[in-house]
Amino acid sequence: MRTLVSPAQLRSPRGKAIYWTVFAVVLALFVLAFVFPLFWAITGAMKDPAELARTPPTLVPSQWHPDAYPQAWNQMELARYFLNTLVVAVGAWAVQLAVDVPAAYALSKLRPVLGNKILGLMLVTLLLPASALLVPTYVTITDLPVLGANLINSPTAIWFPAAANAFNIYLLKRFFDQIPGELLEAAVLDGAGPVRVLWRIVLPISRPILAVVSILAIVAAWKDFIWPLLVFPDPGKQTLSVAIARMQIDMPLNLLLAGLVLASVPMVLLFLFFQRHILAGLTDGSLKG
Template identity: 55%
Template structure:
């Protein structure tokens, strides 16, 4: 058996024991530095909405607001119709989550347990799409939603323009398939002996065992749909059906009409739900990402 001194790490145990104070000092400095890098833009946005327009555009920026106008948030909520766009975004995000989980789970289960003919080729084709930049797929995707093949439907300015293209996510399918592959076959064989069919196995055995990875997929899909900008900008051309990110950008183009502090307040309000989602479900995200092995 090897001793503790044989453990390989970035900092050896011997160095750690001799320079414990230096190690914790460097660690603290790095944590504070990275925290400032990530949190300062958020702080600047929150405090910027509390300032007046003269202070926000001052050549000498102020870290701590010299003026305090918390009513800007309420004014922005009313004047920018944040509530309307907020409900639009929530509606789109829930729909993207539902169809993404529905399609990705069934596709991953089929590739993992049903093993169709040419299944490996289909999976390879899905993974190949991850190598393409998103901008390369915008034109064919846009042409598809403007004239759906065979049906001839135009999905512009409808929720389906967001829901259908985002339903099949190659990354989610790959992650789910890898997780399904690690479910012990004995469990599925026992369910089959009890008379469970393929769908029953998926609903009663596979999905309950896959809660950690399903939580990660769900959270990432909702966050991705909430903050998505480029694709909704193309397919949601009617201002009444736009989501928050597109609507706020459109309003920012009319900055001569809408005060900049109100735009900052709108951005803060738009970011609050996803920050809360991450803070509440961060443990589920970490557990799901580390769920790579199962005991039989």
């Protein structure tokens, strides 16, 4: 295979020196780009407001004020909004799995009539900007078809629109396509129906992709802002992102930064803990025998 730099050049002392220098510089730039904003937010919350507004800004606080974090937790009543956000995120995750997994399984293995066209129509929705769907979705949840219910100020206003996620269905279908048909046919010969095959055979094999879809669903619900802002006019039922944005006018800047850091901690820990599962689920192209 031809590459920009030949293997012989890379094995030479000069080639090794250039390779590792470029690698170190690129790695340092990526680390700086991703880690520095976190460093700035964490240390900025521990500055007093006057120092935080100083120009030019200071890299580290001249006087450390770690008490900003408990102050932000208490003054912003973050415990309530953490609970609201947790209910929204867990519910959105459960509803998405309940809808997306059977839909992807049906499209992949049951092969309904016009299944490919249905999948194509689902994928077309990914081309639409999210803002274009706000008005029709809002009209729908304020007057739910058939039931006539109004879902404003209810977590179901988040759960139901998030249920049919075209991207997650596509990820799941692509993974289900790699499951050998002989394995499912053997289960059918043993008397298992489609539901039992899904529950006993497909789901245990699909843990990596289920982990990916779960994390994507939870993170999307946790960080969403525009839609929760529309469907939760009651301040007591708002999520973290909406509540912090509402309180930024009257809150000192250091406490606001502390609240943002605290709100992001669960998602950062979730990613760090499950990063191996995320990479495995996204890169698995086949099943090992």
